Amino acid sequence: MAYAYLFKYIIIGDTGVGKSCLLLQFTDKRFQPVHDLTIGVEFGARMITIDGKQIKLQIWDTAGQESFRSITRSYYRGAAGALLVYDITRRDTFNHLTTWLEDARQHSNSNMVIMLIGNKSDLESRREVKKEEGEAFAREHGLIFMETSAKTASNVEEAFINTAKEIYEKIQEGVFDINNEANGIKIGPQHPTTNSTLSSSQGGHQAGGGCC
Amino acid sequence: MLTRVRSAVVNFMGGVMAGGSNGDHPGGSDLPLKFPYSRPEFLGLSPDEIECSADHIARPILILKETRRLPWATGYAEVINAGKSILNEDQACCEVLVVKKKPPGGSAPSRVNMTRRRSSLPNGEDLTLRDNLDGSEDLTFHYWALFDGHAGSGAAVVASRLLHHHVALHLQEVMEILCTPNLPPPTCLEEEPVNHLLTTTSNRALTRAASLRGAAGAPGSPNTPPTRFFTEKKVSQESLVIGAIENAFKDMDVQIEKDKATYDISGGCTALMVLYLQGNLYVGNAGDSRAIIIRAGEVIPVSAEFTPESERQRLQFLAYMQPHLLGNEFTHLEFPRRVQRKEVGKKMLYRDFTMSGWAYKTIDEDDLKFPLIYGEGKKARVLATIGVTRGLGDHNLKVHDSNIYIKPFLSCCPEVKVYPLSQWEHKADDVLVMGTDGLWDVLSNQEVSEAVTSFLANCDADDQHRYTMAAQDLIMRARGVLKDRGWRISNDRLGSGDDISVFIIPLMYANKQN
Numbered sequence: 001m002a003y004a005y006l007f008k009y010i011i012i013g014d015t016g017v018g019k020s021c022l023l024l025q026f027t028d029k030r031f032q033p034v035h036d037l038t039i040g041v042e043f044g045a046r047m048i049t050i051d052g053k054q055i056k057l058q059i060w061d062t063a064g065q066e067s068f069r070s071i072t073r074s075y076y077r078g079a080a081g082a083l084l085v086y087d088i089t090r091r092d093t094f095n096h097l098t099t100w101l102e103d104a105r106q107h108s109n110s111n112m113v114i115m116l117i118g119n120k121s122d123l124e125s126r127r128e129v130k131k132e133e134g135e136a137f138a139r140e141h142g143l144i145f146m147e148t149s150a151k152t153a154s155n156v157e158e159a160f161i162n163t164a165k166e167i168y169e170k171i172q173e174g175v176f177d178i179n180n181e182a183n184g185i186k187i188g189p190q191h192p193t194t195n196s197t198l199s200s201s202q203g204g205h206q207a208g209g210g211c212c
Numbered sequence: 213m214l215t216r217v218r219s220a221v222v223n224f225m226g227g228v229m230a231g232g233s234n235g236d237h238p239g240g241s242d243l244p245l246k247f248p249y250s251r252p253e254f255l256g257l258s259p260d261e262i263e264c265s266a267d268h269i270a271r272p273i274l275i276l277k278e279t280r281r282l283p284w285a286t287g288y289a290e291v292i293n294a295g296k297s298i299l300n301e302d303q304a305c306c307e308v309l310v311v312k313k314k315p316p317g318g319s320a321p322s323r324v325n326m327t328r329r330r331s332s333l334p335n336g337e338d339l340t341l342r343d344n345l346d347g348s349e350d351l352t353f354h355y356w357a358l359f360d361g362h363a364g365s366g367a368a369v370v371a372s373r374l375l376h377h378h379v380a381l382h383l384q385e386v387m388e389i390l391c392t393p394n395l396p397p398p399t400c401l402e403e404e405p406v407n408h409l410l411t412t413t414s415n416r417a418l419t420r421a422a423s424l425r426g427a428a429g430a431p432g433s434p435n436t437p438p439t440r441f442f443t444e445k446k447v448s449q450e451s452l453v454i455g456a457i458e459n460a461f462k463d464m465d466v467q468i469e470k471d472k473a474t475y476d477i478s479g480g481c482t483a484l485m486v487l488y489l490q491g492n493l494y495v496g497n498a499g500d501s502r503a504i505i506i507r508a509g510e511v512i513p514v515s516a517e518f519t520p521e522s523e524r525q526r527l528q529f530l531a532y533m534q535p536h537l538l539g540n541e542f543t544h545l546e547f548p549r550r551v552q553r554k555e556v557g558k559k560m561l562y563r564d565f566t567m568s569g570w571a572y573k574t575i576d577e578d579d580l581k582f583p584l585i586y587g588e589g590k591k592a593r594v595l596a597t598i599g600v601t602r603g604l605g606d607h608n609l610k611v612h613d614s615n616i617y618i619k620p621f622l623s624c625c626p627e628v629k630v631y632p633l634s635q636w637e638h639k640a641d642d643v644l645v646m647g648t649d650g651l652w653d654v655l656s657n658q659e660v661s662e663a664v665t666s667f668l669a670n671c672d673a674d675d676q677h678r679y680t681m682a683a684q685d686l687i688m689r690a691r692g693v694l695k696d697r698g699w700r701i702s703n704d705r706l707g708s709g710d711d712i713s714v715f716i717i718p719l720m721y722a723n724k725q726n
Contacts, residue, residue: 045260078269
């Protein structure tokens with residue numbers, strides 16, 4: 001249960017690209033071919049280990065439909081990582097990435113780590129977007145990139161964990177102010193025995209938390 | 213500074229949840245919780261999801277999942293406050309209940325013989341229908357309720373789990389009478405009401421005989437003088453249901469008080485409940501939540517709020533009759549502002565419990581005390597402490613730094629209004645909207661009506677989830693979007709920073725069922 005850090009993620013992208021399926025594959029290790037339309041936000045969580053530390057990922061899975069855009073837009077706030085997903089078998093979902101990216105950049109904190117994901121890599125025969133195109137888009141906009149399959153679970157673990165590693169590195173570099181929860185990072189409940197491994201800034205937090 | 217405090221609060225929240233503890237006021241009480249803090253049962257959220265929902269920064273709008281269904285395809289959505297309390301202090305409940313006849317012969321009040329239906333069953337409607345057909349002895353009612361907690365989430369959680377059981381118990385007491393719809397309720401019951409009611413052929417004779425022998429008084433009014441049949445008051449079936457609801461609220465409040473001896477039940481809560489029984493909607497309200505019906509785009513208010521301002525005269529009268537409740541620190545009179553010492557001897561505007569208008573009085577020493585009711589609108593407070601005058605709980609609430617209890621001024625008695633649902637044809641877009649004050653503080657009845665009507669008009673009429681999406685849309689309109697200067701809604705007005713909960717109940721399903 002105890003974790004050193006909690007990272008908040010948000011999954012965004014067009015409707016039907018497999019956002020909910022990616023989440024389910026990551027949290028429950030299963031694939032559900034027919035999934036109800038997400039009509040607002042749904043949540044998932046899983047514990048991972050990075051650098052020997054327990055990290056809890058809190059994942060917000062948002063509706064892709066245009067009509068819910070005003071609602072989902074408000075969920076970017078306080079996210080440390082975003083998975084921006086398109087469907088490699090549907091060119092239009094790739095074409096919309098710019099709009100998604102603008103939205104994300106405008107409504108999130110500037111340090112948010114964005115992972116670009118080309119999903120449904122198992123459907124090679126129906127591919128409409130080349131892997132190189134995804135890589136080029138990611139390079140151009142400074143994103144990390146992976147192709148995944150929520151169905152076969154290919155690269156799903158890696159997508160979530162690599163994003164977490166990137167956030168973790170940024171914390172080590174001091175890029176994130178971990179005491180400002182608007183950055184999507186929380187420090188776990190503290191135990192005296194583990195205090196020695198934590199940096200001094202967290203001691204300050206503990207005092208702050210204790211006063212209320 | 214404010215941000216730092218809030219940051220600490222939110223971080224603490226994460227710690228509390230992760231640690232598996234559910235207390236919402238650390239160090240407050242050593243007693244166990246009667247029910248752990250949670251979100252409404254029908255949402256079916258995991259502990260992780262509950263933790264996510266308590267995000268005061270992004271304020272996610274929680275909705276009924278597509279895989280879950282409420283009776284009548286009821287829609288529901290909620291959002292947590294912007295940081296005023298760690299937990300969401302609103303609670304909600306939605307159930308279909310079947311009241312069974314009391315086992316015969318049992319004179320002691322037996323446990324209520326009641327079946328609770330899984331409200332999340334996809335085919336809940338069919339079940340109800342079937343039960344009504346083969347179980348004519350059973351009494352089925354639909355129940356929706358919202359609770360808005362303050363000074364802790366405990367009372368709201370307890371009330372959301374238990375109030376419907378109290379309603380069911382009281383309906384069970386009179387279910388024989390309610391199941392014989394064409395009979396007026398007898399004034400006095402025989403000792404075995406079940407048998408008499410079912411076997412007597414001349415019911416008028418029974419009523420008269422009963423009332424003639426009713427010299428000892430009817431139940432509930434033991435001190436009434438002997439009644440004569442020709443002056444007998446006619447009591448309707450509906451008023452029996454209203455009485456059952458009123459007594460259920462009273463019992464709920466008494467139970468919270470008793471349970472506080474063994475459990476940690478923090479704070480108090482308002483309660484707004486809607487009950488559907490035998491063609492009528494009963495709307496019981498104790499507090500400042502609100503319900504309206506939208507029928508063909510027209511707004512029909514079905515509840516009224518109880519606030520220091522709306523209940524001023526009742527409170528002033530109580531304080532006038534029992535001045536010790538004011539602890540020599542407050543005055544029951546109202547003045548437009550605090551009276552200053554230098555104004556003693558001058559004449560100032562005031563009003564007493566007998567007045568709705570204003571007059572002048574000569575100021576004396578006593579008028580320098582703090583007014584019982586002070587402030588305007590949402591800032592109006594009783595005894596400088598509380599902004600709502602009816603509800604459940606609050607038994608230990610005192611004026612800050614004093615020994616003056618607030619509870620005597622609070623009433624747990626709901627006002628119950630009846631809407632004859634079956635007498636109207638309702639279309640798919642005709643709904644009842646129930647919301648806690650977070651909604652109504654920022655949106656008017658008209659704005660809510662227009663928003664819901666236009667939203668539903670743009671949905672697929674066969675989509676059972678449209679009412680939940682409409683509820684989500686309403687919450688979005690009331691919460692708004694976080695800008696540099698706080699949460700903002702349309703026309704740059706301030707959005708609600710309060711917990712907001714909304715039920716949208718389509719009304720056409722009632723008639724389809726009968």
